[in-house]
Amino acid sequence: MPVAVFEKVNSAFSKLFGGIFGKKHVKIGIYGPPNAGKTTLANRIVRDWTGEIMGSTSPIPHETRRARRKADIVIKSGGSSLTLDVIDTPGIATKIDFHEFVEQHGMTEDEGRRRAKEATEGVIEAIRWLEDVDAVILVMDSAEDPFTQVNVTILGNLEARKLPVVIAANKIDLPSSSPATLKSAFPQHPVIPLSALTGYNVDQFYKTIIRHFR
């Protein structure tokens, strides 16, 4: 019982002083539709600050089918720092058709069905994690239409929960990318154009998440 009391007092102090001086430690969820580059960005963050990687990436959708967590990553920018627990979540979709894996990605029917089943479980898990994160990096493919229902639904949920969000306008290394479209679609949130693959503009991204999530 004394431990529980200590934890409550500790939590109350953290909230009080965190509110005054800014947070030092936040749990961030990396969200977005399949193939937006969530794991590539998670790998970029983890590799830049710890030298490790988070998970495998693939052009086949739903490569990440279980949420992965990497704790205590200290990021720095200017004179500020922030400790992150990074949760890389599976891509959120409203439909999953195993035929796509078979016909477009050369999988056997069994492999396709298994991947599709795991992907449906991953979507459920990703949405469940929304209850347990302090802030969100929403990864969007800047070469794609930003007004997808998945993007709109995720943002609506973050706004309803009052979770701070930074939008990573990813894949600006692609000729067809248009980060300006994302900026004009979501002016109420910080939108940072970047390439998780090449690392272009990630310094600005780190600066923004420290400022926005503290």
Added chain:
Amino acid sequence: MTNPPGIRLDLVAQDRLKPMQSAEKIRFILDEVEAGKVLVLESGLTPPEEAQLIQATMAEIDHEHFLGIEMQSYALDPPTRWERWFHGFTKGKRRTIVIGPATALKTIGKDTRTVETLILTPPAGA
């Protein structure tokens, strides 16, 4: 009298869904969509209801007959400076939404004023 072949599209008035709790609403939508219907909900869904609907959909995908849903509402206009200031008042804004089986409804375009969809009919004899 039997109906000719085609996809059924139901317009659902706000008053029909208003008395329902979120879980009841989700169940109603999924039952209708899994039966092959396309629904247009006048009152739309809140963002948490949309997330619940996605979770429930994933749990019911059977990889044979039901592969998920297509759902689209108008993109919300970016909030005005006034709305951004009073952020809390704009949360959970709802707009008319169209929901159908992923195999029967395809979105071809959307913006803040229009949602363009195709209703895909099964090939003759299928």
